[in-house]
Amino acid sequence: MKIIFASAHADPDSWMKPLQALIPAAEIHPWLDGGPSIDAQLAIVWNPPQDLFLRESGLKAVFNLGAGVDAVVKLPGLAEDVAVIRLEDAGMSAQMAEYAVYALVRASRQFDEYEMQQQQQLWRPLGNIKRKEWTVGVMGMGVMGARVAQTLAGLDYPVAGWSRSAKQIPGIESYSGEGGLPVFLARTRVLINLLPLTADTTGILCRNTLAQLPGGAYVINLGRGEHLVEEDLLSLLDSGHLRGATLDVFRQEPLPKGHPFWRDRRITITPHTAAASLREETIEQVAGKIRQYMAGETLSGVVLRDRGY
Known part of the structure; x- marks a missing residue:
């Protein structure tokens, strides 16, 4: 069986050699821009080239080196019968839990304000945290x-989750579907986005949804940059409806110099x-x-x- 390795990683050999050692029954070939088809049956990819499926038209399955598959499913030539398998954890x-803790605690414990006070050489203890007011x-x-x-519930924050279909997780309030979104937003002071990027979720962090958060809310975007309507975030920050945001992903990456987020x-x-990963x-x-x-055998993680x- 032939496998094409098409990845944006800088050092493909550091991936291909151990993969080949673990799959000795297969032949793993590197993707070469402008090269011929190798008639591969499988592909291992990360941010693959635009012509992957056009050149390797015999692919039966694609294994993604990440959890998000939006860069794969939008490529031209991807046939309906080609399985796409995402990375699981x-x-x-x-x-991700560490990052969420950092962003939430920085806001709820007012560490961002202490950073500004340090720059002004101010010694001024702020109010103690009222954890029940920091609904996540x-x-x-x-x-x-x-x-x-x-993880956040384990730190005694009141936590709720929203998803397309209902999920029952001990200690977490569950909301789902379009009907559950307004109630979920209204009780959320700190909104953390970890949605997959789909046609339905593109632009979901917009004025309409963010304005449903209580005044002084905080936004943490860890999903994809395309989830957020950047202009709406800035407008709601300027109006005072939102207090702040922690952003790890952006529409354009790297974030361009001069972008208003920088300053x-x-x-x-x-x-x-x-x-x-x-x-x-x-x-x-x-x-x-x-x-x-x-x-x-049956696989998990099939998209x-x-x-x-």
Whole structure:
């Protein structure tokens, strides 16, 4: 069986060699821009080239080196019968939970204000935290969303989750569907987005939804930059309806110089580093799934194309 490795990683050999060692029954070939088709049956990808499916038209399954598959499913030539298999966790959920804790605690414990006071050489203790007032809402209750919600609930924050279909997670309020969104937003002071990017979720963090949060709310976007309507966020910050935001993902990455987010003290920026798939765990998981595929076994992580995740 031939496998094409088409990834934007800077050092493909560091991925291909251990993958080949774990899948000795297959031939793994690197993608070469402008090269000929190798008649591959499988592909291992991350941010693959636009002509992947046009050149390798015989592909039967694609294994993505990340949880988000939006860069794969939008490529031209992807046939309906080609299975797309996403990465499941591989160390990302713990990192995402750490990041969410950092962003939430920074806001709820007023550490951002203490940073500004330090610059002014002010010694002024602020009010103690009233944890029950810091209601958290997590949008997207997959593996990572559930881990984030449970971690924050473990710190005694009131946590709710919202997802397309109802999810029952101990200690977490559950809201789902369009009907559950307004109630979810109205009780959420800190909104954390971990939704997959689909046609339905693009632009979901817009004026209409964010204005339903209580006054002084805080937004943490860990999903995709396309979830957020940037102009609406700035407008709601200027009006005082939103207090601040922590953003790890953006419509255009790297974030362009001169973008208004850079100099806005109400916004904390990180360069898409909230959670990275750990290389060894990722290689082991993908290799294991390919061995299962070759043995005709049922795989987990298969993307439902009508949902986009």
